[in-house]
Amino acid sequence: xxxxxxxxxxxxxxxxxxxxxxxxYSSSYSPSLFxxxxxxxKGLQLLLKYTSAATLVKGINGFEAxxxxxxxxxxxxxxSAHMSDAAEYFCVVKGxxxxxxxxxxxxxxxx
Amino acid sequence: xxxxxxxxxxxxxxxxxxxxxxxxxxxGHTALYxxxxxxGQGLEFLIYFQGNSAPDKSGLPSDRFSAERTGGSxxxxxxxxxxxxxxxxxxxxxxxxxxxxxxxHFGNGTRLTVT
Numbered sequence: 001x002x003x004x005x006x007x008x009x010x011x012x013x014x015x016x017x018x019x020x021x022x023x024x025y026s027s028s029y030s031p032s033l034f035x036x037x038x039x040x041x042k043g044l045q046l047l048l049k050y051t052s053a054a055t056l057v058k059g060i061n062g063f064e065a066x067x068x069x070x071x072x073x074x075x076x077x078x079x080s081a082h083m084s085d086a087a088e089y090f091c092v093v094k095g096x097x098x099x100x101x102x103x104x105x106x107x108x109x110x111x
Numbered sequence: 112x113x114x115x116x117x118x119x120x121x122x123x124x125x126x127x128x129x130x131x132x133x134x135x136x137x138x139g140h141t142a143l144y145x146x147x148x149x150x151g152q153g154l155e156f157l158i159y160f161q162g163n164s165a166p167d168k169s170g171l172p173s174d175r176f177s178a179e180r181t182g183g184s185x186x187x188x189x190x191x192x193x194x195x196x197x198x199x200x201x202x203x204x205x206x207x208x209x210x211x212x213x214x215x216h217f218g219n220g221t222r223l224t225v226t
Contacts, residue, residue: 032212043115043202043217051212090154097142097161099215101154 002027002095006102013081014110021076021105023091033074034092034099035065044090050074061085081109113137115218117203123224124193132188132221136205143186144206144215145178149199157201160186193225 007022025031032051036044048059055067061084065076074091086109091102116135124130136143145157156170160180171177175193180186190197200222204215 034214036217041219041222043219044204044215046214046216049212049214094212097159097167098156099144103153 002031002093002098002100004091004093004100004102006089006091006105008105009103010106010108012108012110015083016080019076019078019081019085019107021089021091021107023074023076023102024072025074025091025093026072027093027095029095032094033065033067034094035059035063035074035076036090036092037087038090038104039087047076047089081107083109083111085109115203115205115216117201117218117221119221120219121222121224123226126195126225127192129189129191130193130223132190132201132203132223134186134188134203134205134218136184136186136203137207137216138184140205140207140216141183142206142208142213142215143180144204145186145188146202146204147199148202148220152199154202157188190223193223195225198223198225 003026005024034049035047038044047063048057050057050067058064063078088104088106090104093100118133141162143160147155158178159167175191178188200220202220204217206213206215
């Protein structure tokens, strides 16, 4: 069994400041973890994935995430938010073939 | 390159009518998924196809829902006798291979509104 908890339903940041989106997971075995972003009226776009090669994973658009097994966390960060980062973000754990999605975190960026 | 294509992008139908939603996966992708995204419900797994194996239909919410995948490529999700609670965005995704670390590539979805 596997599940994902995104700890914040909504995050608001000022442009140019750091962004932190928190994700905790549970899985019966070594999981694969992903972050996806969804802009309004669009599908989900893959930001990055963790597949056990390295605990710090770099993705697109300046995002990165760190896998911490001891904390069962996979938090997403970006050093400097841009207006185009306003979207909904999903943390996802993949077991065999099924994905379990977090409830999503909506990010708003203030000018 | 071409991504996952879904059609129509929007569909408005009357309660009780049947609808068909289409998904063209990325060429060469053997795994295909359907998810439903509703307000307040998040992303809900519906069905999974992998090659010639029997599909995993465990997520289909009722027997009004069915899906097929012809020739291992295009998939159609059919909803019969639509109800208002079927209103949602239906997302299709495909994956290159069925390994745990293969990411899913999503289409832009079909927004279904049942009036």
